[in-house]
Amino acid sequence: MKKLPHIRCLLTCLGLGLCGMLLSACGDGGSGVTLRIWAHQGQEAENRAMREIVAAFNEAHAEDGIRAEIEFFPDHQYSERIAAGAAAGDLPDVMDLDGPTLAGYVDAGLLAPLDAYFSEAELADFLPTVIAQGTIQERLYALGAFESALVLYYDREMLARAGITPPDEDRPWSWDDFLAACAALKDAGLDPISLHMDESADEWYTYAFSPVIWSAGGSLMDPETGRFEGVLNAPENIEALRQWQRLFVLDYADNAPVEPNPFGVGKTAMDWSGHWMARSHLEAKGEALGAAPLPVIGDHRAAASGSWAWAMLSTSDRPDAAAKFLRWVVSTENGIVPIVRANGAVPARHSAFEAFPEYEEIPYRLFKQQLTEHGRPRPQTPHYPALTRNFAEALRDIANGADPAETLARAAKQAQTVADR
Template sequence: MHWSIRNITARLALAGPLPRLFLLAYIAMISGCGDATAPERNTVLDAWAHAGQELERSTLVDQVLRFNAAHRDLRVRLTLIPEGSYNAQVQAAAAAGELPDLLEFDGPFLYGYVWQGRLQPVDRLLTPHLLSDLIPSIIAQGTYHGRLWSVGAFDSGLGLYADRTRLARAGIPIPTPARPWTSLEFTEILDRLAADDPDGQVLDLKLNYAGEWYTYAFSPLIQSAGGDLVERNGSGRATGILNGPETVRAMTIVQDWIISGRVDPNIDDAAFITGRTALAMGGHWNWSQYREHLGRDLLLLPLPDFGRGPRTGQGSWSWAVTADSLNPEAASRFLSFLLRPEEVLAITRANGAVPATRSAVSRSRDYRPGGPLHIFVEQLETGAAIPRPRTPAYPVITAAFQKSFDRIRSGGDVQAALDRAARMIDLEIEDNQGYPLIGRGREEAMR
């Protein structure tokens, strides 16, 4: 594949405005013209990543520069692709047989690429020591059909943010992971907080968000009740699970919160920071802004327990080696570099996410034991975090659930909404004969 300054610049332009120095550093790194004295490289690895927020992408570019400077025989050539069109561009390249050596994936799409035979396992490429350093949720997200296909430098955190002063004023005890609020207690707490609130809307569920947020945020409540999105250990079907009694009960409780007027629609995305709500469901990405506005009054709490213990979301972007790569061992050297503690900390300082390795967690001011965000690590390590359904059908699963949630939040019949979503998911799975690994995907898994 030929890369020119023109098409590199065009890709970066699609990613949005970038600082001039960032653009120049990127072009020099890719073209090899930035240093006339640079040693000739024996191996060049192409790596594609999503163009996230500015600090995150500039950190990744710095990491590539550091890796290239430290390896005389190897150079990584990085391409940043806009997040919104990332999967479409990767799929087009796969169809054309033009995938790079390394790809970054968001969780919803990983398993589809394994099924298509586009990736090769990384468990045979990384050292046992490195694999043992990864927090369990990273292994869980990247594992499919008994093999590890991807590893990430960070994971996500989901919890409940609270205003300490308002809880104290209402005489509400603070929960812990060992003693969380039950769903019944949580409903009563909303009513107590509403008694001292002008409009009674005391909870932010991020109803202004779109897309996968609904699956990510609300499937933990379903799983806490004993339900799920699909059957996990057999057919993978949704009927009887997504529309089963446990799921219906959990979503009926959430619907009651909304219909009874306890949830702020959060149209301006400022319900919690302006003090309109005392509680907000949110992720690690909310911490910095919330802390800036609430200071020491900010609390991070587990989600309510719907009967089977509190659960939480997990998963984020991770790296995989393509099946077409002629240099998988060299690619693993780059992955190992990104998983060094100092590099994990560099990227998580940029995006605020949970460090992917125990060694990095121990050195993180926010995530180490006793740190303000350690609850996210604790949840990811103790089994409270359940990975997305590991199936190529996941994009359909999350789309169907979002449609059902839209009906439920508007007061629609919960059972009927979930029945419709389950049928849509099962039809997708039937059309693809349950997604058995075939051809190259099966060969890679069997190695």
């Protein structure tokens, strides 16, 4: 038992020694402030861009003695890392987080409000969805550098072959139009649409198919009371998912696909997918690529939105330096333009669109228009992970033939049980 302090001592010494070496290797560390930054791991180009953003920040703040050091975490288990860090009191000064997880961190008191660091004029430059996503109980806790968008991509040539007039860019198909188009495509011997039911991340299902429920006038949670039961399984939701289920019953969409990008390789005529596929689809289809808003069941248009956003930790003991960094990464010139150039997401600020001429064209034009006019964030609740897990499970079961009423009732009850504990 006596060995213990020695081990600890030894390892700490070694650890400190190593840290010291790293710091001195970095040169100008000196006596200034070193900010710890955590970020999710994006594409290679995105990580490179992020490093360059950090390097530029460090260069610009060398005189103030502020340095930022960034660590990347693979995003599928990023939240596990944050949780373990919170439990152990080992958190950075600034981190990015996925929009829907924000409420949970705010609820646990991990984050500091940002209102004081941004003027109203600056905030007006952000897309409304970015502000909505980052605001919890009227205080701003997170700001993103980019947004996401979800659309219906289609192949003009395939639709023409089936004799279908493509949907209007400004007016989505009704669900009946959509099903009729699927029927015509199937009759023409084509596979109508891919819904990516092979996706293993629960978030895809909530992100991709909440708009179906919204369009029918439903919602996943009562925004006032935060309740799931009675809301997630409301009659309009059940009816909406009954309509959605027909895509599988009629075999318009594959319930167990193995090809990750069926539209891109020419297997399906339409694709229910996000902005992240725009570049690859344009490359594959060129002029033949079309995009429209997602089909709607009722007359409530609501587009999916939400993405990674930057937040400041309440445990940070140098909030002013942290705020400088946060302002840097969401500034149009220093943060948004370089990162969007690398990852192809939708810029979070109106002033950034100038740098991206493609936003005059389809599908990009549609991304911007949807987000400014119809974007809707996913429910803001500390129990979001339980909601999304149960909702995703319900969607998979319904696609599989389960009864929507029963399945949604169970999902609502299970999510409610977690929330009530």
